[in-house]
Amino acid sequence: MSLLQALKLSPPPARAGGPAIATRTAQDGLALKPAQKRERLAQAATGWRQVHRVADQRIDALKKAIKSHYSEAHPALLQEIEKGVGKLDGVLDNVDHRLADVLASAGKTDDDSARKTALANARALLTQYVNYVKSEPLIAHMDHNPFGVKTDLRTLLAAGLTDAAKAIG
Secondary structure, eight states, X not given: OOHHHHTTOOOOOOOSSSGGGGGOOGGGTSSOOHHHHHHHHHHHHHHHHHHHHHHHHHHHHHHHHHHHHTXXXXXXXXXXXXXXXXXXXXXXXXXXXXXXXXXXXXXHOOOHHHHHHHHHHHHHHHHHHHHHHHHOHHHHHHHTOTTSOOOOHXXXXXXXXXXXXXXXO
């Protein structure tokens, strides 16, 4: 399965003629000048860190809502609830900052070989993260929580991963 298929992105439009292929826009991340590619990778790294930060804030809001809802419960139950809400952080442990680190590294290097290696690592991480976000039931549970907290984690994470995929090319 290709990266575009995993992210449910359509392939770039076919272009008539041979030479026109090399004139793809900077917007789709293909055929960019090296300086543009490095900047796009740096922006994607910053973007992923921002997505991660927003996701963390949304999870914290959900944890606070859960604790508030059960604040008057028996102390033994409160201990179990505390353990349970701690598991919510596991989502961000699985889709961590490694992707941003690899993107930033690829954006900083002038060595084509090192950049290709970093981009291969970024693709592997991206695929791992996409599969996790698509299949992790805890994300769906958080998105459909009964505590009135709108997390939209799956949408948020998928958008961040899509942006990273475009930067990788």
